[in-house]
Amino acid sequence: MPAKLILLPFLLALTAAAQSPPSPYSVKADRLGETVMEWTRNNPESAKCDNTARDDLPRSGDRTWAAYCLNRSAKTTEGFTYGTAPLLMQAAWFHNDSLYRVEMTLLSDESLPDLMSALKQKFGKPVSKRTTRVQNGFGSQFEEKRLTWTNKISTLDLTYSTVPGRRPSLAFTLEAPRDDAQSKRAQTTKACADM
Numbered sequence: 001m002p003a004k005l006i007l008l009p010f011l012l013a014l015t016a017a018a019q020s021p022p023s024p025y026s027v028k029a030d031r032l033g034e035t036v037m038e039w040t041r042n043n044p045e046s047a048k049c050d051n052t053a054r055d056d057l058p059r060s061g062d063r064t065w066a067a068y069c070l071n072r073s074a075k076t077t078e079g080f081t082y083g084t085a086p087l088l089m090q091a092a093w094f095h096n097d098s099l100y101r102v103e104m105t106l107l108s109d110e111s112l113p114d115l116m117s118a119l120k121q122k123f124g125k126p127v128s129k130r131t132t133r134v135q136n137g138f139g140s141q142f143e144e145k146r147l148t149w150t151n152k153i154s155t156l157d158l159t160y161s162t163v164p165g166r167r168p169s170l171a172f173t174l175e176a177p178r179d180d181a182q183s184k185r186a187q188t189t190k191a192c193a194d195m
Helices: 002-018 036-042 112-123 175-193
Strands: 065-071 085-095 098-106 128-135 141-150 154-161 169-174
Touching: 036 065, 036 085, 036 098, 085 112, 112 141, 112 154, 169 175
Parallel strands: none
Antiparallel strands: 065 085, 085 098, 098 169, 128 141, 141 154, 154 169
């Protein structure tokens, strides 16, 4: 009987640890959900994005969105990578002072096989693989592929294409702000439809 009493707290602790919620994905030294201050401390070369990048931010009247960018320059060529894949640029989107999304554009698709292998090793098998066929005005056909990983509170998308000049990209996204933005868009659409 005493042995069972000693074993019971251990089993309860083990069960609680197994049921703990997953953590948001992290990107290098940053983690989804961290504050703007934490992110800019880890990324001192960053600056607020120009209007072109900010056009992709969800629109809401509450001005709760911000975006910071890191761009490849002569000074940052050596360490400006994700894994071994050289980056062209990185954008961090914040909602209510919290890191909501990190987008990275790869410099080229040369390191794509190594990157895909590393992502599968770190995050496991993708939960979905989608291929979309596209065609340009001249009739040339191409494929765009998207691999998606998720841990229920954050998502990772790797997108790459056979379209000439289109660079592969990675996007780490926290689910809660995305759901909030989609809900606000749906409310706005409904309100406009009621007019």
